[in-house]
Amino acid sequence: MxxxxxxxxxxxxxxxxxxxxxxxxxxSKYLENVSKKIHKEQDKDYNNRVSMAENKLxxxxxxxxxxxxxxxxxxxxxxxxxxxxxxxxxGKIKINDNLHIFSDVKGAEVVKEDxxxxxxxxxxxxxxxxxxxxxxxxxxLLGPAGAIAGGVMGKNTSSGKxxxxxxxxxxxxxxxxxxxxxxIQIPVLNQNVEQSSPIYNERLEEAQNIxxxxxxxxxxxxxxxxxxxxxxxxxxxxxxxxDEAKNELQKTIDDKPNYEIPESYFK
Numbered sequence: 454m455x456x457x458x459x460x461x462x463x464x465x466x467x468x469x470x471x472x473x474x475x476x477x478x479x480x481s482k483y484l485e486n487v488s489k490k491i492h493k494e495q496d497k498d499y500n501n502r503v504s505m506a507e508n509k510l511x512x513x514x515x516x517x518x519x520x521x522x523x524x525x526x527x528x529x530x531x532x533x534x535x536x537x538x539x540x541x542x543x544g545k546i547k548i549n550d551n552l553h554i555f556s557d558v559k560g561a562e563v564v565k566e567d568x569x570x571x572x573x574x575x576x577x578x579x580x581x582x583x584x585x586x587x588x589x590x591x592x593x594l595l596g597p598a599g600a601i602a603g604g605v606m607g608k609n610t611s612s613g614k615x616x617x618x619x620x621x622x623x624x625x626x627x628x629x630x631x632x633x634x635x636x637i638q639i640p641v642l643n644q645n646v647e648q649s650s651p652i653y654n655e656r657l658e659e660a661q662n663i664x665x666x667x668x669x670x671x672x673x674x675x676x677x678x679x680x681x682x683x684x685x686x687x688x689x690x691x692x693x694x695x696d697e698a699k700n701e702l703q704k705t706i707d708d709k710p711n712y713e714i715p716e717s718y719f720k
Contacts, residue, residue, distance in 0.1 A: 457481050458719055487718050495710035506702040513698050517691035524682040532666055533659035535641045537628075539666065544675030546667075548630060548637050558671040560631035563660045564638070566624045568645070575615035621648040626656050628663045639663060 456463050456470040457480045463470055468477055529538045529547065538547040544555050626642035641663070642656035682688065 457484060484714060484718070487714055488712065491714060492710075492712055495712060499708075499710045502705050502708075503702070506698070506705040510695065510698040510702055513691060513695045517688060517695065520685075520688050520691060521682045524685055524688070528682075532662045533641070535628075535639050535659060535663060537639050537663055539670055541673075542676070542679050544673070544679075546670060548632075548639055551637070553632055554675050555670045555673050556675055557632050558630065558667050559633060561664045561667040562629050563657075563664055564625075564627050564629050565657075566626075567648070568622045568624055570620045570622050570647075572618045572620060573615055574618075622646065623648050623653050626653075626660050628660050628667075630667060 454463060454465050454467075455461065456473060456475060457477055458475040459470060459473040461470065461472045463472070469475065470477065528540045528542045530541070531538045536547075536549045539545070540547070546553050546555065546558070622645055623642065624645050625640070628639040628641065630637045630639060639660075641660045642653070646653050
């Protein structure tokens with residue numbers, strides 16, 4: 454056999470090397486401990502390098518997904534807070550989370566439901582109660598925005614020492630959309646507000662804008678082709694970086710640790 458230290462040939466039963474005098478059993482145990490130490494250090498370094506390569510790849514993949522989400526989100530526009538969005542890139546509209554294409558729109562009109570609130574004042578005391586008037590539906594079918602029919606006018610009535618005031622109210626504002634013969638309603642206002650309030654005017658204007666936008670979209674040609682979000686250049690740039698990161702990870706995995714004991718431990 455060979456000496457565990459100087460590597461020279463010695464007898465199989467020799468406890469000590471006749472050349473360097475090394476105790477074979479003790480030095481073998483020493484080398485075993487050294488080997489364990491080297492394995493531990495090398496494995497730790499190897500695992501750290503693999504982990505770093507994996508994290509880099511994961512970060513790029515996450516960034517790519519976020520880029521796709523951003524592109525997808527930015528393609529959709531709205532006319533306010535109502536559940537209505539349109540996508541000029543893809544020729545689509547979204548109503549109440551349901552998708553349709555521009556050419557599906559056959560008509561649209563503003564719809565309103567009005568009422569009135571009666572306030573009675575008598576000898577310094579005020580009594581209030583709400584009375585419902587008839588529902589009023591108005592608007593123009595794919596016509597100019599702002600054509601709203603109906604509405605309840607306020608009036609004052611006096612009898613003796615009491616005065617009654619009727620305040621015009623609105624319970625609902627929406628847009629009825631004809632989608633290939635089926636009507637879908639877009640709610641814009643769904644609460645009881647005075648018609649003189651800013652929120653009433655804002656929601657009514659929003660409904661008119663939606664009708665106007667639907668009129669425009671219904672005559673807009675649906676794109677025959679368009680880039681998918683994952684085909685946009687910013688996403689393709691991430692694809693190239695991800696491929697590079699995958700190659701780096703594989704190289705790191707293939708670069709196995711070297712467990713050889715350095716010569717310095719044999720001196």
